[in-house]
Amino acid sequence: MEFFNLKSNLKIVAGPCSAESSDQVLRTAESLHSINPDIVFRAGIWKPRSRPGAFKGVGTEGLQWLMEVQNRIGLTVATEVAEPEHVESVVNAGIKIVWIGARTASNPFSIQKLADALSGSGLSVMIKNPQYPDVDLWTGNIERILNCGISDVAAIHRGFYPFEKSALRNTPRWEVPIELKRRMPELLMICDPSHIAGKRQYIKDIAQRALDLNFDGLMIETHYKPSIALSDKNQQLNIEDFSKLISELKWRDYVAADEAFKQQLDDIREKIDVIDFQLLELLAHRMRYVKEIGLHKKQHNVSVLQLKRWGRILESRLEQARQDGLSEHFVKQLLELIHKESIRNQTDIFKGRESIGDNKIENE
Ligand code: PEP
Ligand code: MN
Numbered sequence: 208m209e210f211f212n213l214k215s216n217l218k219i220v221a222g223p224c225s226a227e228s229s230d231q232v233l234r235t236a237e238s239l240h241s242i243n244p245d246i247v248f249r250a251g252i253w254k255p256r257s258r259p260g261a262f263k264g265v266g267t268e269g270l271q272w273l274m275e276v277q278n279r280i281g282l283t284v285a286t287e288v289a290e291p292e293h294v295e296s297v298v299n300a301g302i303k304i305v306w307i308g309a310r311t312a313s314n315p316f317s318i319q320k321l322a323d324a325l326s327g328s329g330l331s332v333m334i335k336n337p338q339y340p341d342v343d344l345w346t347g348n349i350e351r352i353l354n355c356g357i358s359d360v361a362a363i364h365r366g367f368y369p370f371e372k373s374a375l376r377n378t379p380r381w382e383v384p385i386e387l388k389r390r391m392p393e394l395l396m397i398c399d400p401s402h403i404a405g406k407r408q409y410i411k412d413i414a415q416r417a418l419d420l421n422f423d424g425l426m427i428e429t430h431y432k433p434s435i436a437l438s439d440k441n442q443q444l445n446i447e448d449f450s451k452l453i454s455e456l457k458w459r460d461y462v463a464a465d466e467a468f469k470q471q472l473d474d475i476r477e478k479i480d481v482i483d484f485q486l487l488e489l490l491a492h493r494m495r496y497v498k499e500i501g502l503h504k505k506q507h508n509v510s511v512l513q514l515k516r517w518g519r520i521l522e523s524r525l526e527q528a529r530q531d532g533l534s535e536h537f538v539k540q541l542l543e544l545i546h547k548e549s550i551r552n553q554t555d556i557f558k559g560r561e562s563i564g565d566n567k568i569e570n571e
Contacts, residue, residue, distance in 0.1 A: 211283060211303045211331040213361045213395050219246050220285060220333075220397065220426040221449060224439035225262065226250040226269035234431040236276040238446040242453065247304060248273075248282040249426060253293055254438055255310045262437040270300040277301070285333065289317070291324035298328050306333035307348070309365055309402075313337040318348045322355040331359040333397065333426075340367040340383045346390055361395035362387060363426055364417070366403035376405020376442070379413065381420060401428040401442045410444065411452055421461050427452070490545070494552060501553035511553045517546060 221239055226232045232250060239246050252269035254262060273284045278301075285304035288294050289311045297305055305325075311317045312335050325332060332352050336345050345362070352360055364384040366377025388396055398417030400410045414425050430436050433443035444452065463469060504511060521542060528538035 211359060213304070213331050213333070213359050214423075216245070216283070217247055217361065217395070217397070218424045219243065219453065220249045220424065221246050221429045222249040223430045223436065224251060224401075224428045224443060225254050225264055225437055226252050226272055226286075227265065227437050229272045229275075231431065232269070232272040232276060233280070235429060235446070236280045236282055238431060239429065239449075240280050240282050242446070242450050244281060246282055248276050248280075248284045249286070249306075249428075250284070251287045251438075253287060253289055255287075255289060255308050256438070267296050270296060270302070273302060274300055277303075288321060291320050294321065294324040294328060294330070298330065302330075304331045304333065306363060307335060307352075309335045309338045312345070312348055313339065315344070315347065315351070318351050322351040322357075325352065325357050326355040328357070330357065331361075332357050333361045333363050335363040335365050335399070336367065336383065338368045338377075340380045342383050342386045342390075345383070345387055349387075349391065349394065361397050361424070362391075363397045363399050364403075364422070365399040365426075374406075375403055375409060375413075377403050379403050379416075381416070384422075385420065395423045397424040397426055398422045399426040401426070401439070401444075404442055406441050407433075407444060407448070410442070411455070414452065415456055418456060418458055421459060425456075493545070494549070497549040498552055498556060501556035504553065505557050511550055511557060520546070 223231065223235055235250075236248050239248060250269070250273060252264045252266060252273070254264035256263055269286075273286060276282050277284045283304060284302055285306055286297060286302060287308050288297060288305045289308060294305070307318065307321060311321070334345075334348050334352060337348070349360060349362060362384070364379075366375065366379050367383070369375065369378045371378075384396055384398075388394060398414065400413035400417065403413050404410045410427065414427070417425065427449060428439055428443040429446065429449045430440075430443040431446055433440050433445055436443050463472075501511070503509075521539065524542055525535055525538060528535055
């Protein structure tokens with residue numbers, strides 16, 4: 208099997224959520240090819256749906272349509288696999304790239320079975336994040352695929368199930384893919400703004416955000432006529448909107464070639480480094496006072512939580528944040544985190560297991 212090499216070939220994956228008919232697949236693929244022949248064409252033929260009765264994909268029948276896209280139209284094709292039999296079918300058909308979906312990615316048993324089936328297949332594999340933001344599980348899934356001898360691997364960030372009401376279908380939690388990239392710097396990272404957005408109108412901002420964060424590629428659901436799509440119709444772009452999006456997005460360089468700019472960046476970063484260490488010192492200083500107060504509270508049998516004081520802290524600091532042009536949301540979260548840690552420290556003192564400097568408080 209020919210080695211595709213995601214790293215050098217892949218920037219944009221586009222195509223419908225599902226392969227629905229030969230006509231839909233070929234029309235969409237032809238238009239995409241005319242926009243850019245390097246696009247990787249995506250289409251699901253086995254669809255993991257939340258509820259039974261929803262369109263579950265056309266199954267193996269769709270493989271011949273996908274192969275026509277690859278052989279006649281000339282776009283490399285990718286499809287989703289969730290079972291070892293899917294892997295066998297795509298290998299036999301001649302497909303080069305597969306992805307593992309978010310629902311499958313939540314189950315290590317399924318991933319291990321897929322990894323075993325993928326072993327020796329020569330396929331390139333893209334692995335979506337699990338539906339919940341567990342970076343260890345996402346890392347583990349990638350390791351399972353790498354361990355089975357597949358080396359051409361990419362991660363796809365498609366957002367996380369939103370536990371709070373949100374305009375977006377899935378919460379991006381950008382810190383999760385950033386942490387994955389920190390752990391695996393060589394890993395190719397693709398963003399799927401379609402499944403994060405859930406609605407067409409949010410896709411551009413999310414895609415641009417991903418490029419600003421130095422993602423390596425985008426997967427964007429595209430359909431020649433989204434209004435008749437059998438799955439994910441609200442998030443699929445028509446060809447015209449897709450083409451406009453691609454021309455408007457700004458791809459960023461990770462490192463600038465300009466030496467003066469690099470120097471400027473280094474100078475400012477040095478200042479930020481100094482401030483970060485000052486912030487940590489200040490936090491440690493603050494925490495020493497928190498512990499001192501904890502001791503006094505304990506001696507006078509006064510509760511750890513003092514709601515009035517906490518209310519005054521929030522009010523005055525948020526007023527200051529407004530004056531300083533800082534985001535209130537950010538400062539509130541920061542204060543809540545500090546307060547939580549203060550309470551944890553004082554509670555430990557109440558339980559008699561905290562040390563302040565050298566004075567160990569003994570258990571009573
Ligand atoms: C898909 O790509 O169409 C899909 C089912 O995505 P996810 O696994 O991210 O929900
Ligand atoms: Mn979809």
